[in-house]
Amino acid sequence: MNIHPTIQKRTPAEDALVASFEDRFSRLPGDPEVSVKRDAAIEQLKAGLPTRHVEAWHYTDLRRLLTHVPESTAAKGGAVAVEPLLDGSVVTALFDGVHARRLPTLDGVKFEAVADKLSDGSLAPALGASGDDDAVGALNTALVGDGVFVDVSENTSLEVPIEIQNIHTGGQTHTRNAVRVGNGASAIVIERQTGTNPALVSHVSNLSVGDGAEVTWVIVQEQPDTVTHLAQFNAYIGANAKLTLFVMNAGGKLVRQEIKVKTVGEGSDFQLRGVNLLAGDTHSDTTMVLDHAVPHCGSRELVRNVVTGKARGVFQGRINVHQIAQKTDAKMACNTLLLSDDAEFLTKPELEIFADDVACGHGATVTEIDRNHLFYLMARGVPEKEGRGMLVKAFLAEVIEELEHPALVEALEAKLDEWFRVNV
Amino acid sequence: MLEIKNLHARIADTETEIIRGLNLTVRDGEVAAIMGPNGSGKSTLSYILAGRDDYEVTEGDILFNGESILEMDPAERAAAGVFLAFQYPMEIPGVATMEFLKVAMNSQRKARGEPELKIPDLLKRVRVAADELSMDMSMLKRPLNVGFSGGEKKRAEILQMKLLEPKLCVLDETDSGLDIDALKIVADGVNALRSPDRSVVVITHYQRLLDYIVPDSVHVLYKGQVIRSGSKELAHELEANGYAGVIGEAA
Numbered sequence: 001m002n003i004h005p006t007i008q009k010r011t012p013a014e015d016a017l018v019a020s021f022e023d024r025f026s027r028l029p030g031d032p033e034v035s036v037k038r039d040a041a042i043e044q045l046k047a048g049l050p051t052r053h054v055e056a057w058h059y060t061d062l063r064r065l066l067t068h069v070p071e072s073t074a075a076k077g078g079a080v081a082v083e084p085l086l087d088g089s090v091v092t093a094l095f096d097g098v099h100a101r102r103l104p105t106l107d108g109v110k111f112e113a114v115a116d117k118l119s120d121g122s123l124a125p126a127l128g129a130s131g132d133d134d135a136v137g138a139l140n141t142a143l144v145g146d147g148v149f150v151d152v153s154e155n156t157s158l159e160v161p162i163e164i165q166n167i168h169t170g171g172q173t174h175t176r177n178a179v180r181v182g183n184g185a186s187a188i189v190i191e192r193q194t195g196t197n198p199a200l201v202s203h204v205s206n207l208s209v210g211d212g213a214e215v216t217w218v219i220v221q222e223q224p225d226t227v228t229h230l231a232q233f234n235a236y237i238g239a240n241a242k243l244t245l246f247v248m249n250a251g252g253k254l255v256r257q258e259i260k261v262k263t264v265g266e267g268s269d270f271q272l273r274g275v276n277l278l279a280g281d282t283h284s285d286t287t288m289v290l291d292h293a294v295p296h297c298g299s300r301e302l303v304r305n306v307v308t309g310k311a312r313g314v315f316q317g318r319i320n321v322h323q324i325a326q327k328t329d330a331k332m333a334c335n336t337l338l339l340s341d342d343a344e345f346l347t348k349p350e351l352e353i354f355a356d357d358v359a360c361g362h363g364a365t366v367t368e369i370d371r372n373h374l375f376y377l378m379a380r381g382v383p384e385k386e387g388r389g390m391l392v393k394a395f396l397a398e399v400i401e402e403l404e405h406p407a408l409v410e411a412l413e414a415k416l417d418e419w420f421r422v423n424v
Numbered sequence: 425m426l427e428i429k430n431l432h433a434r435i436a437d438t439e440t441e442i443i444r445g446l447n448l449t450v451r452d453g454e455v456a457a458i459m460g461p462n463g464s465g466k467s468t469l470s471y472i473l474a475g476r477d478d479y480e481v482t483e484g485d486i487l488f489n490g491e492s493i494l495e496m497d498p499a500e501r502a503a504a505g506v507f508l509a510f511q512y513p514m515e516i517p518g519v520a521t522m523e524f525l526k527v528a529m530n531s532q533r534k535a536r537g538e539p540e541l542k543i544p545d546l547l548k549r550v551r552v553a554a555d556e557l558s559m560d561m562s563m564l565k566r567p568l569n570v571g572f573s574g575g576e577k578k579r580a581e582i583l584q585m586k587l588l589e590p591k592l593c594v595l596d597e598t599d600s601g602l603d604i605d606a607l608k609i610v611a612d613g614v615n616a617l618r619s620p621d622r623s624v625v626v627i628t629h630y631q632r633l634l635d636y637i638v639p640d641s642v643h644v645l646y647k648g649q650v651i652r653s654g655s656k657e658l659a660h661e662l663e664a665n666g667y668a669g670v671i672g673e674a675a
Contacts, residue, residue, distance in 0.1 A: 371478075376514040377524070379474045380584060381502035381532035390527065394518025394567075 008048055016069035017045055020172060021142050024072055028145055031121030037128050041141035044129055056133040059314040059346045060285040065254050066228060069200050074171035076197060084163045085190050085220060085411045093165040097173040098146045108156030108185075114147035114176055123149070126178060126206055136232045136258055140202040143174035150189075154182035154210065161188035170197030176204045183210035183238070188405070191219045194251070198226035204234070211238040211265055216405065217245050220415065223252040225280050232258040237297075239265025246403060247286065248412065250277040250419050255284040262291040263299075263325075273399045274303035277416075278311035278343070279423040285314035292325040295355075301332040304399045306392055307343035308423055316348045317362070323354040332362040337369065337395050339388070339424065389420045425489060425623040426450040426473075426592055432483035433472050442468045442479070444648035450592075450641075453620040457634055457659060458627045460645035461667045466627045467511060469645070470596040473625075474508040475501045488592065502528075503535035505591030509581040509598050516568040521580070524568050525550060529587055553586040557613050574601035582613040593617065593624045599633035611636030631663035644670050 010018070021042045030038065049066060050057035079095035092111060093100045103111040117123040127144075129137035148164055166175055173195075181187050191205060201223070209215050223229045229252040237243050249255060261270055270290065278284050290299060305313050315334045336345040349362040369391050377387035393416060400412050426449065433443040442465045450456045460466050472479050473486065475498035485492050493501050516524075529549075530540040541549070554561055557579050569577050578598055585593055595614065599607055614624065614637050626637055634642075634656065642658040643650045644667070651674035652658070662670065 373514055373516050375474075375476055375498060376510065376516065377519075377528075378498035379476075379502055379508050379510075380524070380528040381499050381535065381588065382524075382527055383499045383531055383535075384497065386527060386531060387499070390519055390524070391516070394516060397518040 011063060013066040013069045014049055020072040029115040029118040033121050033124040034118050037124060038142050041129060041138040044138040050133055050135050054133050060256055062135055065283060070171050070198055072172040076169040079167045079169045081165055086161050086407050089161040089163040091163045092148050093167060094175050096168050097175050099148055108153045110151040112149040114149050117149055136230045140174055140176060140204045144176045145174055147176040150179040152181045152185045152187050155184040158187045161190055163190040165192040166203060168195035168199050170199050173199060173201045178206045180208045181210055181213045181215050184212045186214040188216045193221040193223060195223060200228045203231045207235040209237045209241045209243050211241060213241045215243050219247045221249045221251055225253050225282055227252050228254040230256050234260045237263045237268040237270055240267040242269045244271040247274045249284055253282050257286045259288040262293055263297040264293060266294050266296045268297045270299040272301040275396055275399055276305040276313050277419045278307045278313045279309045281310045283312045287316040290319045292321045292328040295326045298329040302399055303334045304396050305336040305345055307345050308339035310342040313345040318350040321353040321355050321358055326355045326357045328358040330360045334364045336366045389424045392424055425452045427487040430484035433479050433481045436478055436480045442648055446649055448643060448650055450623045450625060452623060455624040455639045457639035457642045458625060458645050459662060464645045465648040466645055467596055470508055470594050470627055473594050474498055503532045507585050507588055507590030507593050509585060509595045511597040511600060513569050513577040513581055515570045517570050519568045521564045521566060521568045549587060553583050557583055558609055559583060575606035578602055578610050582610050591622055596627045599628055631659045634659045646671055
């Protein structure tokens with residue numbers, strides 16, 4: 001039997017992406033090796049954006065959902081830095097996809113522009129899609145223009161957080177950050193994603209955590225509800241190292257935040273804490289793939305979602321425990337609070353375990369605000385809106401309070417309060 | 425203070441009528457006990473007074489200081505001065521007790537147009553009230569009612585009552601689950617709040633609580649109606665003879 005692949009007509013969005021590439025290609029930084037990667041990536045996109053028939057995109061049919069791609073030149077310009085999440089942070093900002101002219105200086109840390117590392121080809125190996133279904137990787141590889149490269153040298157304990165701001169004024173922004181935290185070093189990195197106008201943002205962050213290193217990485221995504229935000233966070237965790245990743249998704253019209261983490265050294269620990277605050281007529285997808293690839297590693301993933309309006313949320317969490325990865329201890333939980341009848345959340349936890357001596361588990365719940373709790377608060381004089389806010393905050397408290405950094409807890413709680421004021 | 429006139433109410437979901445023509449008047453400063461067998465509608469009455477929307481009033485009225493409260497939501501009633509001490513206080517994980525007290529006190533003050541309490545003043549009030557109820561302040565650092573014993577929960581209810589200074593206190597089976605020492609502490613807490621401009625409705629199954637909180641009037645509730653009212657001696661009569669006699673008389 002012959003199988004005739006269906007040749008699909010490209011969607012307007014797909015056409016626009018290809019046109020952006022053709023328009024920009026000659027001006028994008030990169031040595032020949034980078035150019036080859038870009039070409040391959042755009043070919044992948046030309047074959048079509050993923051649909052729900054692609055398993056990784058089953059709940060986020062990107063081909064159907066991505067209806068509008070703004071002109072790549074639509075940025076209004078004049079972006080300004082936002083207040084850092086934590087006082088005293090060293091801030092480095094990308095404005096409309098281009099790093100600020102002056103990179104910061106900090107003892108034990110080297111900052112470089114990703115554009116330079118594309119031009120000299122040193123970042124070429126990190127580019128490319130990880131597979132046919134890696135649309136975010138492909139899109140970013142094709143069009144990435146700049147970003148920040150941060151190298152924290154061995155045994156450097158950073159006293160101050162590094163905050164990388166990615167701020168746009170519309171149009172298209174394709175950025176990539178690469179952070180290397182050397183053996184025995186420790187760092188807090190804060191990634192801010194925000195802007196002021198309709199935009200398409202693709203962003204990739206690559207992190208390598210050296211042996212015995214400790215990293216807390218915080219992503220705060222607060223795009224306007226006119227922005228398509230396609231992001232990927234990739235990390236390798238070395239031996240006896242610890243990575244705590246906190247993701248707060250509190251904006252965007254169409255959001256896909258991918259998290260791909262691999263333990264590559266024994267005795268490492270990965271902690272994911274996620275808060276998805278979804279409102280309006282938006283679609284937000286958090287997709288995690290965690291590879292426990294070596295023995296004696298632990299991980300815990302706790303994702304809490306609050307969904308209101310007509311918003312639709314997705315969490316796909318997949319933990320692969322490789323055959324060699326004995327004594328893996330992995331637990332994943334995804335809990336959702338629906339605040340409106342039209343809100344929706346889809347959860348797909350998956351465990352794929354090839355080792356036989358492991359402790360792995362997952363759980364998912366979807367609930368509404370407990371009427372008894374709300375009545376109790378109101379019976380004490382707490383108005384309904386405040387009461388609901390208190391209960392939503394209580395639902396999220398566990399995810400935030402566990403962070404071992406009081407100022408960070410406080411800053412994130414303030415972000416929650418901001419969101420509650422508008423949406424609960 | 426409180427006038428309940430020919431009240432009819434049902435469960436909103438199932439339309440089962442629970443309160444069937446209830447009349448009750450509680451004067452300023454009066455402590456009224458409501459007694460009755462299981463299923464007579466005692467707890468339902470307390471919820472309806474507090475404004476729980478699981479119940480709907482189909483007929484009659486509830487006047488609080490001469491004004492109907494039927495259109496007010498629970499928070500508005502609380503701010504107006506109605507307080508329900510729950511039979512089973514809710515455990516609410518993630519809500520810190522102290523934060524809850526602060527929000528409750530200041531929400532009520534705000535609703536009444538009074539200035540909000542500053543933190544030091546608020547803390548002081550809580551400390552004094554907790555002390556009077558022999559409550560350890562460390563309890564208040566925990567999430568609201570979480571991990572509290574039955575007695576601790578009831579004490580926490582009385583603590584809230586003291587802090588919120590309501591005009592009408594409705595105590596729903598406050599004695600259930602209390603040992604005798606805790607019962608005395610709770611009763612002392614309630615008695616300390618008795619005043620000419622504050623009324624108390626004590627809902628109870630047993631006469632025991634009324635030895636400690638001595639009522640001015642006793643009302644027997646049965647099948648959603650007050651079938652007999654009397655003085656505190658009525659409670660003793662019920663204790664001695666059970667409800668059967670009173671129910672028989674009314675039938």
